[in-house]
Amino acid sequence: xxxxxxYGEQTLHYFGRPHTEVPAGPVGGPAAWKRAxxxxxxxxxxxxxxxxxxxxQSAVSEVRExxxxxxxxxxxxxxxxxxxARVAEWRHAIQHGLGFQVVSGMPLDAWDEAEASVAYWGxxxxxxxxxxxxxxxxxxxxxxxxxxxTDDPFVRLYQTSANIAYHCxxxxxxxxxxxxPAKSGGxxxxxxxxxxxxxxxxxxxxxxxxxxxxxxxxxxNEDASGALRHFPVSPCRFAEGALAxxxxxxxxxxxxxxxDVAPFTDDExxxxxLYEGIAERPELYFDMELARGDIQWLSNHRxxxxxxxxxxHPEPEYRRHLLRLWLSxxxx
Numbered sequence: 160x161x162x163x164x165x166y167g168e169q170t171l172h173y174f175g176r177p178h179t180e181v182p183a184g185p186v187g188g189p190a191a192w193k194r195a196x197x198x199x200x201x202x203x204x205x206x207x208x209x210x211x212x213x214x215x216q217s218a219v220s221e222v223r224e225x226x227x228x229x230x231x232x233x234x235x236x237x238x239x240x241x242x243x244a245r246v247a248e249w250r251h252a253i254q255h256g257l258g259f260q261v262v263s264g265m266p267l268d269a270w271d272e273a274e275a276s277v278a279y280w281g282x283x284x285x286x287x288x289x290x291x292x293x294x295x296x297x298x299x300x301x302x303x304x305x306x307x308x309t310d311d312p313f314v315r316l317y318q319t320s321a322n323i324a325y326h327c328x329x330x331x332x333x334x335x336x337x338x339x340p341a342k343s344g345g346x347x348x349x350x351x352x353x354x355x356x357x358x359x360x361x362x363x364x365x366x367x368x369x370x371x372x373x374x375x376x377x378x379x380n381e382d383a384s385g386a387l388r389h390f391p392v393s394p395c396r397f398a399e400g401a402l403a404x405x406x407x408x409x410x411x412x413x414x415x416x417x418x419d420v421a422p423f424t425d426d427e428x429x430x431x432x433l434y435e436g437i438a439e440r441p442e443l444y445f446d447m448e449l450a451r452g453d454i455q456w457l458s459n460h461r462x463x464x465x466x467x468x469x470x471x472h473p474e475p476e477y478r479r480h481l482l483r484l485w486l487s488x489x490x491x
Contacts, residue, residue, distance in 0.1 A: 169290030237281030258461030287486035300483035330485035345469030
């Protein structure tokens with residue numbers, strides 16, 4: 160297995176979702192949760208024990224002593240003799256359970272930022288195969304306000320403090336490690352894409368087949384050659400009782416700026432509006448505040464994620480900063 164996937168390899172892996180049929184009714188299952196299900200039962204959070212934190216510290220020390228560059232690490236180079244079994248449990252929860260997992264208690268006070276990055280990367284190697292997050296090949300993303308203009312349609316909003324609409328990333332799993340939270344705001348808003356689909360099925364079953372046909376996705380000028388402006392993506396796929404969803408409202412809608420793209424039909428506009436309106440229902444979504452040392456793992460097949468606007472600390476050394484990983488998982 161390669162150490163990591165290129166942007167193209169990861170995108171092809173992610174969109175290679177099997178599909179056999181359009182479900183005739185609601186899908187249900189563990190991933191079809193609502194807010195009350197997860198707000199009242201925080202079984203999705205795991206706190207590292209002192210022994211597990213020490214195991215991570217030992218693995219980081221071994222990597223630093225051996226001088227292995229982070230991009231050349233393999234899981235075997237980052238030994239987790241007991242914690243690896245926990246990682247397997249988290250992966251199962253992401254693939255077959257709620258679709259998300261939070262891990263608390265990363266011992267950040269014991270590390271500088273470079274060592275925290277190695278620890279996070281090493282955990283990711285045990286979870287799956289890391290992949291590039293943009294055409295430039297960045298493997299470990301830094302989520303913070305860079306001062307980029309929020310009114311620039313081509314700025315990726317994680318580089319700002321603005322609200323981010325619901326979307327999925329082009330990887331099986333997205334992980335965020337909180338190094339520093341914001342002064343206020345910046346909640347991670349998540350909703351089950353299975354629950355959203357099931358509600359569309361109940362309200363407007365005639366719209367469901369359209370979710371299994373392609374919408375054009377705007378590449379937002381991220382193809383350096385300029386040759387690729389958009390490509391077709393089916394929001395939903397269904398096989399063996401499992402629903403896999405990719406949804407990115409901003410990029411589905413902004414594709415209309417291209418001259419070669421036909422306008423949405425009235426039904427397509429109504430479908431997008433309905434889907435987003437359901438996802439914004441307070442009884443469905445769950446806002447999660449990430450504290451220093453928290454890792455949030457999300458399935459991009461089962462979860463839509465967004466972020467609320469935030470106010471940052473004025474001092475640079477205290478400003479909100481998260482590390483991001485995109486991971487590909489083996490089918491299971």
